[in-house]
Amino acid sequence: MLHKTTHKKNSTSLHYAYLRRKWTTKHKAVQKDLWEKHKPYLEHLQLESKKALAGSVAGLLMMSQPVPISLLSQALPPDKPLLKETQAQLQAKLAQELLSILPTEVQPLSDDQEAQISEILSTHYGMSVKPRLDGKRLNRSYGLIGAEQHLMRYPGDTMGSHFNTPEESSPFYSSGIAPGRGAWGYFAYSRESMTATDIMREKYYIAVPTFLSPTWHADVSGHYKFFKYRKMLVVNPENGKGVVADIADAGPAQWTGKHLGGSPEVMKHLERVDGSGKGPVLYLFIDDPHNDVPLGPVDVQS
Numbered sequence: 101m102l103h104k105t106t107h108k109k110n111s112t113s114l115h116y117a118y119l120r121r122k123w124t125t126k127h128k129a130v131q132k133d134l135w136e137k138h139k140p141y142l143e144h145l146q147l148e149s150k151k152a153l154a155g156s157v158a159g160l161l162m163m164s165q166p167v168p169i170s171l172l173s174q175a176l177p178p179d180k181p182l183l184k185e186t187q188a189q190l191q192a193k194l195a196q197e198l199l200s201i202l203p204t205e206v207q208p209l210s211d212d213q214e215a216q217i218s219e220i221l222s223t224h225y226g227m228s229v230k231p232r233l234d235g236k237r238l239n240r241s242y243g244l245i246g247a248e249q250h251l252m253r254y255p256g257d258t259m260g261s262h263f264n265t266p267e268e269s270s271p272f273y274s275s276g277i278a279p280g281r282g283a284w285g286y287f288a289y290s291r292e293s294m295t296a297t298d299i300m301r302e303k304y305y306i307a308v309p310t311f312l313s314p315t316w317h318a319d320v321s322g323h324y325k326f327f328k329y330r331k332m333l334v335v336n337p338e339n340g341k342g343v344v345a346d347i348a349d350a351g352p353a354q355w356t357g358k359h360l361g362g363s364p365e366v367m368k369h370l371e372r373v374d375g376s377g378k379g380p381v382l383y384l385f386i387d388d389p390h391n392d393v394p395l396g397p398v399d400v401q402s
Contacts (some may be wrong), residue, residue, distance in 0.1 A: 102402075103387075105309060113226045114207050120349060130165075131198075135179065139271040143312060146232050147313070147361075155162050157259070160257055160332075167389065176234075179215050182287070183390050187399055187400065189350035189368050190224075190340070190395045190399075190400040190401075190402070191341055192339075192340060192341060193291055193338075193340070194220070194224050194235070194335075194340035194400050195337055195338060195340035197220055198217065198220065198335070198337040199337055199338070199384070201213055201216050201217060201243065202217075202327040202337055202380075202401065204352040206242060206243060206380045207242070208239075208240040208241075208242065209231075209240070209241055209242050211328075211385065214231040215242055217231075217241070217242075217382060217384070218230055218231060220285075221333060221335060221342075221382070221384065223396055223402065224400050224401060224402055225333060225334070225342060225400065225401060226364060226402075227386055227387075227388070227393055227398075228386065228388075229333050229384045229385070229386060229387070230384060230385050230387055231384050231385070232347075232385070232388060233273075233385040234326060235315070236313060236323060236326050236327075237313060237314065238309070238310070238312070238313055239312040239313060239314065240359060240378065241382060241383060241384050242382050242383075243359025243360055243378055243380070243383070244295075244357065244358050244359050244360075244361050244378035244379065244381075245306075245334075245358065245359070245360050245361065245367070245370070245372055245378070245379055245381045245383075246352060246356065246358035246360075246361050246362075246378055247275065247361065247362065247367045247372070247373070248278070248305075248306075248351075248352075248361035248362060248363055249275050249276045249277055249278040249310075249362065250262055250275060250276065250277045250278065250302070250364060251277070251281070251282045251287070251302050251305065251332055251348060251363075252277060252278070252280075252282075252286060252350065253280055253286065253288055253294055253298060253299070253302045254285040254286050254287065254288045254289060254290050254291055254294055255286060255290070255292075257277070257291070257311045258277065259273060259276065259277050259373030260387050262277065270363075271368060272364040272365065272368070275364040277294060280349045280366055282302075282305070282349040283307075283310070283347075283348065283349045283350040284328050284329065284348065285319075287299075287301055287302050287348075291307075300394075300396065301329055301346050301348055301395065302348065302363070303363060303395070303396075304343060304344065304345045304363060304365055304366055304396050305345060305346055305347070305348035305349060305362075305366070306332065306334060306345045306346070306347060306348070306349075306360055306361065306362050306363070306366060306383070307347075307348070307349035307350060307352060307358045307360060307362075308327075308347055308350070308351075308353075308359075308361075308383070309330075309346060309350060309351065309352075309359070309360070309363035310323065310324075310327045310350050310375070311350060312325075316331075327345045327347050328347070328349060329345060329347060330347045330385065331344055331345070331386040331388055331393060331395070332344075332345055332346070332347065332383050332384060332385055332386060333345075333368075333382075333384055333398070334362065334366065334381050334382070335369065335381060335382045335383075336370040336371060336372065336379070336380075336381055337380060337382055338379075338380070338383070339371055339384075341369060341370050341371060341401060342370075342376065342397070342400070343366055343370060343396065344386065344393055344394065344395050344396060344397075344398050345362065345363075345366050346395060346397065357378060358378055360381070361402065364379075369397045
């Protein structure tokens with residue numbers, strides 16, 4: 101009986117040893133195959149495991165003794181910066197704010213409305229904006245804008261010479277060029293003498309009825325000098341888009357039903373591209389005595 105029991109135990113042990121050897125061999129083969137196929141990833145996991153272990157040990161050590169607050173603050177992750185609002189979101193907020201003040205009909209604004217609008221635009225665009233400057237103003241600061249043609253910048257300027265590249269010409273060529281000069285004459289004496297400032301003045305110009313200024317006839321010469329290339333902030337209150345433009349022409353005629361005109365580039369940026377239609381805009385003087393504010397599209401800053 102004892103012999104049979106002993107034989108049975110030996111048989112079981114041998115069988116177990118056989119299975120263990122077989123399993124160990126297979127495990128090593130699988131491990132080798134897995135390591136060969138995924139070596140970079142497994143090495144990364146191995147490294148991270150070591151880091152985690154080191155961190156755990158360090159944590160236990162820190163718990164066992166006082167730690168300076170300065171070291172703890174260095175270990176904490178930095179505060180995540182607040183996500184900035186996109187330009188489209190800022191423009192939408194500005195438009196909502198403007199429309200809450202503007203009358204439902206496009207009409208001259210009251211003094212109180214102009215004051216509120218001036219403050220809002222000055223704050224959101226980061227520049228000083230005023231309906232009246234140096235005792236002078238236009239007949240209104242809120243009106244319907246229509247599309248104007250390009251202006252000749254120098255004698256002999258044509259649509260063929262007006263743009264530097266076909267890509268620049270493509271969106272605006274169809275607007276054509278006005279047969280006459282702007283209110284202040286040519287921007288430059290010749291193509292060769294034309295400066296970057298001259299180019300920008302024509303590119304982002306507006307035409308306003310300077311002759312309808314309430315004090316025009318009291319000092320025609322003074323008003324002429326004041327309005328010449330005077331910078332204005334023009335804003336589409338329906339989408340919050342703004343552009344810094346300069347007064348380079350007079351008009352439009354009252355019979356058109358429009359209160360001011362914009363160059364093709366101005367109209368495109370404001371999204372008032374349909375010249376046959378009339379769209380409302382705000383237009384106020386920029387107080388820029390040192391000529392720091394550049395012409396062209398401007399972003400809402402806050």
